[in-house]
Amino acid sequence: MNHLPYYSVIFTSALNKNTEDYNDMAEKMEALAKKQDGFLGIDSARNHIGITVSYWKNLDAIKNWKAQTDHLEAQQKGKNKWYAWYNVKICKVEREYSFQ
Structure with missing residues (x-):
């Protein structure tokens, strides 16, 4: 990402059984977040538990x-x-590395 240091918001959640319109709203929020000043990126995965960073x-x-x-x-x-529940953590990222 090369914007060190930067911040991450870790949103962990579990859905209720009523997920009507959830995916549409999630897509809308991701598109809207990308337009916000200071936005750098997003990673997301969902199985039983969802994690969006x-x-x-x-x-x-x-x-x-x-x-x-x-x-x-x-x-x-x-x-x-x-x-059903969610948790939010805000973290300062001071270092990162990856393997490709």
Whole structure:
């Protein structure tokens, strides 16, 4: 990513049985996040437990994303409709490496 240091938001969740419209909203939120100032990237995987890690330039970018109007609506729907539980961790990334 080469923007060191940067921040990651780790969103771990389990869905309820009612997942109507969930995938559409998830796609909408990813597209919207990509347009936000300070957004750097995203990784996501879902099986029984879902893990989405988004990457941000700084803490202000994360704060602004959390307060974005459409994202606030999605958060409320998640609590009321889709999620059995979720957990959010915000971490500072100081070093990274990979193998390809």
